[in-house]
Amino acid sequence: MAVNVNTQTIEKRFICDTCGRRFLHNLGSTQHLYIHTGEKPYKCDTCGAQFSQTGHLKKHVRIHTGDKPYKCETCGAQFSLIGHLNGHVRIHTGEKPYKCDTCGAQFSLNNSLKSHVRIHTGDEPYKCDTCGAQLSPMSVSIQEINHTNVIPVVHNSHIVVL
Numbered sequence: 001m002a003v004n005v006n007t008q009t010i011e012k013r014f015i016c017d018t019c020g021r022r023f024l025h026n027l028g029s030t031q032h033l034y035i036h037t038g039e040k041p042y043k044c045d046t047c048g049a050q051f052s053q054t055g056h057l058k059k060h061v062r063i064h065t066g067d068k069p070y071k072c073e074t075c076g077a078q079f080s081l082i083g084h085l086n087g088h089v090r091i092h093t094g095e096k097p098y099k100c101d102t103c104g105a106q107f108s109l110n111n112s113l114k115s116h117v118r119i120h121t122g123d124e125p126y127k128c129d130t131c132g133a134q135l136s137p138m139s140v141s142i143q144e145i146n147h148t149n150v151i152p153v154v155h156n157s158h159i160v161v162l
Helices: 026-037 054-065 082-093 110-121 137-148
Strands: 152-155 158-161
């Protein structure tokens, strides 16, 4: 039998001395403290990346294992992160919750809105190391191919050349 517990009504006895955030368990407050100290005690055995939270390490490890526990009920596409599934589902629903304050254009993904806003600001923070051209993230990849004939891989907003 499943028991539903409303965590809002349970007293959160552990309090962060730095920011006042409250936690039900001491482990939660201990891991939270790493945000303030910058300590990253959780290390990936595969690549050595370090994290302040065990949950962040678990998500990271999926890069290496290929584990994709979140599945779209509409088309069967699978994702390693719940946020990626939620963004994908908007393709099917047509939901576009992110709106440009300047022109009113709407987007299903927050990153799409952020890229769009650069049209209005003229901000192109990605620069080709070879020719100095100011580019979008995807254009940097294409430009890199043009200069080197090496195909880079775009991974979480940074470019890895194989």
